[in-house]
Amino acid sequence: MSYPRPSLHEKDNQRDDLPHKVAGGDSTRETSSSSSNAAQVADHYNQRRQLGVQGRMHTKITGLRLFNNWIKSIMIREYAYRGCRVLDLGCGKGGDLRKWAIAGISEYIGMDIAQTSVSQAQKRFLEIRNARFSAQFFAQDCYADPLEKTMRPPDYQADVISAQFCLHYAFETEQKARQMMRNVSSHLSDGGVFICTIPNANWLVFGNTVYQVDFAKDASEIKRFGTAYAFTLDEAVEDCTEYLVHMPTFVQLAREHGLELEYCRDFHNLFVDHTSQRSSVELIHRMRVVDDERPEISADEWEAVGIYLAVAFRKRS
Structure with a gap:
């Protein structure tokens, strides 16, 4: 089934603001199951070169970045509320801080495995x-250890916990996935x-000009945890090891820790759901997902979405 891409066909002349990971390929890749790749992940994001705002607006994945940013704005708008407390697991460089500010939150704790990203998030705040x-x-590392190891106060309780484009790292092992769910449950x-x-x-299972995935040799047997693939996304992620999130297992783990699935929607269908909402369509243009310079995101970006x-x-409760 095909879905309409965001375009300027319904342009409302409102613009302004700004933003990530995917799969495919037919080659295989050796991975080490004896050691965690947490250090690789931290090192990867600590060393990523900074493109700057203007640089990010002129890449092969600008439309993809901005559309993903719009999705996060929609989710924050749907679930955050004025005065709520937020725990952001995998906060990165603080790219969502203004979204939380617009939602009117009262408290925020951001955590990330990459020290450089955390420092940049603090500066952005x-x-x-x-x-x-x-x-x-x-x-x-929000998945390997209890959050109380670092977080202050150690018994912080959030009304909203967010993990954006990073949760797949928790599915490296069952131990890490369970620790992730304990962290969420105990602080929510x-x-x-x-x-x-x-x-x-x-x-x-796909790939195109903006992203590639090379699955590990043992990926022909999909496991509940530890099914690895190397992911590359143009100008964002290069050959970084990620892990499949087995959704039935995720739902079961959440249930074991007192959480029930309330919403699950792929991005294409989420977009279609919101095309009837004027505020959501206006937000597409304000965030420059499409504009005069880029009247629609490319077909390859839309496939990746x-x-x-x-x-x-x-x-x-």
């Missing part, structure tokens, strides 16, 4: 004019929501 929420940032208030964006394991899922779990 300080540059937000008249920020109406407090923020703290901590560098830690009753009735609170856990929102995330993840690659759709059922669709990680389709392999992601937006997911929300609710913690039982």
Whole structure:
């Protein structure tokens, strides 16, 4: 089934603002199952060269970045609310801070495995004019260890926990996936929501000019944990080892930790769902997913968009 791409056919002349990972290929790759790739991930993101705002607006994946950014804005708008407390697992360089500010949150804790990214996120927060929420940032592997190891206060309770385009790293091993769910459950208030964006394991079989994936030799046997692939996304990720998220296992783990699946939608269908909402369409243009210079995102970018899922779990009261 094909889906319409965002375009300027319904242009409303509102513009302004700004933003990631995917699959395919027919080659195989050796991976080491004896050691974690957490250090590789941290090193990869610590050493990524900075393109700057203008640089990011002129790459082969500009439309993909901006569309993914729009998706995150939609999820934050749907599940955050004024005065809520937020825990952002895998906060990166703080690219979502302004989205949380617009939502009117009261407290924010950002955590990421890459120290350089955490430092940049902290700097970005300080540059937000008249920020109406407090923020703290901590560098830690959010999946290998309890958050209390680093986070202060160690018993912090969030109303919304977010993990955007990073949760697949938790599925390297069952131990890490379970630690991730313990971290979420123990720091999410009753009735609170856990929102995330993840690659759709059922669709990680293609590749094109903007992304490639090389599966490990043992990937012909899909496992609940540890099914690895090397992922490359133009100007964003280069040959980084990621792991399939087995959705039934994810749902079961969440249920074991007191969370129930509330929402799961692939990005193409989420877009279609929101084309009838004027505010969502206006946001597409304000965030410059499409504009005069780029009237629609490319076919390859749109194909890449389709392999992601937006997911929300609710913690039982």
